[in-house]
Amino acid sequence: MQELVFTVAGPATGDVSRIELAWTRAGEARTLVLVDDGTQPHDSPWDGIWTATDAGAFVRDVNARIVMKDLSGTEYVLFTGLVHPGDDRSAVLSWQVRRTGTGYAAAPVVSAWPGAAAALPDATHVYVGAGWACVVVVLAAGLAHAARRRGIGW
C-alpha cells in the first residue's frame, strides 16, 4: 500500500474555490478534490496549502492533471505531466501555483509552503549547514589553540 499526499501551494491572493487532481492509479481513473479546511489527513486548515491523500497500489509515475477554479468560477489547467513518488511506501508530491500572463500555472516543487516560499526548505538546509560548519570550526580552533599553548601540532 502506497500513500501519496498531494499538496498545492495556492496563489498568495487566496483566490481559489476548488482544486482537483485527476490521474490513473493501477488502471483506475481517480479524481481527487484538494482541500484547505483541515478535513483531509495531513492538511492544516486555511494555510493556503491545498491537500489530498490517496492510498492504493504502488505506482512509479503519477500522470497528473491539476485544474483550479478561482472565485469567479474560471477554470485554469495548472499542470499536466509526470511526477515520480520515488518511494513505494509513501511520498508527498507538491506544486507551487504561480501567476502567468494569462492565468495560473503550477510547477512541481520539493515541498509546498504558504505564499511563495517554495525555496524555504532549501534555505533552511543551507543555514543548518552553515551552523554546523561554525560548530566544527570552533571545535577545531579550540583544539588547535590548546595545541599551540602546549607547543605541539598546528
Add this chain to the structure above:
Amino acid sequence: MTVPDTAPDEAAPGGGRCGGQPPPAPWSRLAETALYTALVVAWTWPLATDPLGVDLARNTDGPNTLGMAAASLRLDAEGRSLLLGWPEGQSFVRGDSFVYFALARLCAAAPPSAVVALVTLAGPVLSALAASHLARTLGARDPWAWLAGLAYGFSGVMATAILDGYAFNVLDPWMPLAVAFALRACAPGGRARDGMAGALAWLLTLGTSAYAGIGATALIVAVALDGARRRLDPSAGWGSGRAGLVALLTGCLAAGLAYAGVFLSAPESARRDPTPLATSITMMETGSVRLGTLLWRTPGTDALLHGQGALLGTTAVVLALLAALPRTDGGRRAAGLGALGWTAALLTLAAFGPRLRLFLVDPGTPWVLAPLARAGAGAFLRFPERLLLPVTLVTGVAGAVVLTGLAPAGPRRAVALLGAGIVDVLAGSAVSLRAGHLPWSTPSAYAAAPPRRAVLDLWPRMVGTSAVGEDLRIARRVVGYAAFHGRPVLSSGLAIWNAGDTRRAVADWLTASALSASDAEADAGVPATTPSTPADGTTDGAEVRARLDALGIGAVTVHAHLYPPHVLAGLREGLTTLLGPPGAVSHDGGETIELWVVSDAPLRGSPQARVSALRALTGEVP
C-alpha cells in the same frame, strides 16, 4: 613541550609501513571495521533489511546499472551484448566500469540485484578501510586515521553515486591504495613491486570509473613529481634510487596505453552521437559543484541536481585546512601530503566547472572549465563534481594527520571532532535521509513475452523542458526490467540523450500505424518531422507483423499509465486491430503494462538481416 612522534618525518611514507609506525593492533582494525559496517547499515537504511529487493536510487540510473550488469553476462567476442540495443546490440567497449562488470560475472548465479547490493553495502567499508590505511601511511594514528575513512568511503560524492544509481562507484578502495603504493614507490628505498602495485591499483581505479581514474591520475602524477623533485634536491637526502618510481610510471604508462587502445577500438556504433553545443554546455553546468551546497545538501539539489550536495565532509575540510599552516613544533608534513593537497585544491577548482556559482539559480561567473565547455567537451566531461572524489580522500587523510597531531593537546576535543566526522556521514551525506525506496520487481506482463525474442516498449514522446530526462528515465527503467525478464530490449544502456535511439524510431512507426488503424485523431505525441522520422505507418496488420518479425521482436508492451486516456484508447484499439487482443495486462511493479504478442516462433534470419530490417524501417542507409 615537543612531541616528536606526532610530527611525521618526511621519509615516512616509503620508509616503512604506516609512516614508520607500527601497524594498528588487531582490535583497532576490528573496531574500525565494525564502525564502518555499522555506519554503512545506518547510512543506506533500509537496504540491509532487503538487500535484493530495494533500489535506493532516486534518480534515473539505478535500473540502468542493473541492466548493464545483466547484459555484461552475455557479451560476444566483440564485447557486444544483444540484451540491450537490439538488434545491433550494446557495445561494452566504452562501458568504463569494467571492475563492476567483472563483479557481475562473479555474481552471475545470484539474482540480478545482488551485485548492486554487494557494491552498495561492501563498497563504503572497503573504501574507508583503504583510505584510513593511506592516512596511516602518511603518519595518522588510530583512531584518528578513521576520519579519512569516514571522509572518503562515506563522502557526499559516494552518496551521490548511490542516489543517482551508479553505486558501483562506491567500491573504490583502489584510489587510496594506488596513492599509498605510489608514495612508497617514490620514497627512498622504494621497490619496483610497490610501483607495479601502484600501477595496478591505478588501473583498477580507472576500471571502476573514468572520473575516478582522472582523479587518481592527478594524485599519482603529483606524488611522482614530488618524489622526483626530492631526488633532484641533494639537501632532501633521498638518494638516487628510483626503481619504485620508474616501475610506477612504466606500469601506469603501459596500463594507460592498453586502456586507451581498448577505448579507441570501439566501433562507430558504440560512440556517442554528437551532442549539440548548447546541450553539451548545459550538461556540464548541471554536473558541476555549487559553492552553497559543497559542504551541505538541500532538498532542491537532491531533486534537481543529481544529489550533488554535501560533497565534502565539513570536519575533514576544516582540519585539512589546518594542515596548510606551518607546525608550531617545527615538525614537517609527511612527504607527499603537500603535493596531494595542491592537487586536491586544483581539482576542487575544476569541479566548479564552467561557471562559479553559489547556487544553481545564480548567473555565476565564467570559471576554469569554461573553455572546455565552449569547445564542446561537456557531453564527455558531464560531471566535473566527480573530480571531488580524490579531494574527499586528500581532505580526509590530511584531516586525520592533523587530528593525530593535535589530539595529545585535547583528547576529548579530538574525540568530539571524530564524532563530528560521523555526524557528517549520518546527517550530511546521509543517504538514508535522501534515498528513494523502490522495488526492483518487474511488471508481471513481461512474463507473457516470448522468451527468445526482443520486446519493443512503447511510451509517449515527452514534451516540455524535462522531456529528455523523462524519456531517459523510462528507457533506463526498461533496461532494468530486461535484467529480470531476460528478453532483449531496443533501448541502450549508455545513451545520455535520445539521439540515435532506435527504439524511438520503431516505436514511432508502430504508434503511427496503430493510430492510423484505429482512425484515432488523437495526438500521440508523434511529431510530423523529427530527427528520427519513422517510416510511414501502415494499417496492414500482416505487414506490421512481418516487419516486427523481421526485427526479431516477439512482443510489444505499452506503458499505458504514461499516455493521456484518449490517446491510449486509440493506441489500444489500433494495436488490437493490427496484432489481435493483448496477451497480458498487469498493474503491478508500479506500472500498467499492456502486452501484445507478435510472434513466439523461433527467431528467423541472421542478425545482419535484422539490422538491415531496422535500417530499412528507420530510413538509414545501410
